Amino acid sequence: MLSFVAKRIIYTLPIMLGVSLVCFALVHISPGDPLISILPPDASVELQERMMAIYGFDRSYPEQFLRWLARAVQGDLGNSIATGRPVTSEVMNAVGNTLILAVSATLIGFTLGSLFGFVAGFFRDSWIDKLASAIAVVGVSVPHYWLGMVLVIIFSVELGWLPATGAGPGGSREWGWDWAHIKHLILPAVTMSVIPMGIVARTVRALVADILQQEFVDGLRAKGLLDRGILVHIIKNAAPTALAVMGLQLGYLLGGSILIETVFSWPGTGFLLGQAIFQRDLPLLQGTILVLAMFFVVLNLLVDIAQTALDPRLQRG
DSSP, rough: OOHHHHHHHHHHHHHHHHHHHHHHHHHHSSSTTTTTTTSSSSOOHHHHHHHHHHHTTTTTTHHHHHHHHHHHHTOOOBBBBTTOHHHHHHHHHHHHHHHHHHHHHHHHHHHHHHHHHHHHHTTSHHHHHHHHHHHHHHHHOOHHHHHHHHHIIIIIIIOSSSOSSSSSSSGGGSSSHHHHHHHHHHHHOOOEEEEEEEHHHHHHHHHHHHHHHHHHHHHHTTTTTTTHHHHHHHHHHHHHHHHHHHHHHHHHHHHHHHHHHHTTTTOOOOOOOOHHHHHHOOHHHHHHHHHHHHHHHHHHHHHHHHHHHHHHHHHHH
16 A cells, blocks of 8 residues: 555656646736736836846746746745735635635535435435436536525525625634634535535436446345445445545635635635736736645545545555
């Protein structure tokens, strides 16, 4: 197992290098002047050149990339052009808020999706299967930003039960584990959980339906094992694939939460990315994308290791 983990880590290193290169290239080929947010419209040529030199934009792209990568490895992502604050501190604060939101949404989606999927697969072709499958299809199909606005109208505007924006009372950006902060988490977490819930439900339903048709299930029934015991064996066989799907969904939620965080003004990486894009803040944009991409790569590595630990056949393969 240790050799397998070491191989996976070694395979991950070139992926990280490639991701950092793509991140740098995509940001720099986009149109627009990165210094437009801090330079006055009538800035002199000398001032523009001096600011370009300060931020290193006067160097060639390969040299910019190598300097940026060398600093990034040391944890230095530069300073934000718009605010002048270190990018690392801004991104880490936003990543913490996004992790809270994404993990909460993943847990809700995985729990409900697994429940619907197991029930639908175990009672396949029944009205329960059709109802659970319909809920899963609706979850995958409904645009989550639209659902978020609908939930705000119902539970914030009409009923007044839950706050609509922010991560805490008074628009606070600091998180705390108390009811005042958890109330701000409920609506965005439920909204984000709908798509992974539908994906997990459809995946688990297909897994359970396939496992029930295998010969070992007939053998367990022939031995007199009750449905409860058979269900335990089904869960063990479906767990590796369901875990992989959950890990991928968590990665997608970490990087694809920009619309939800914008709707609910949640101070996470999606909200930070939106600001960086509109302000053309290259260091902040590069740092945020790089951190999110590295999270996704590391998360895939951990899911791969966990999946292999649950199913040793993958390691032998």
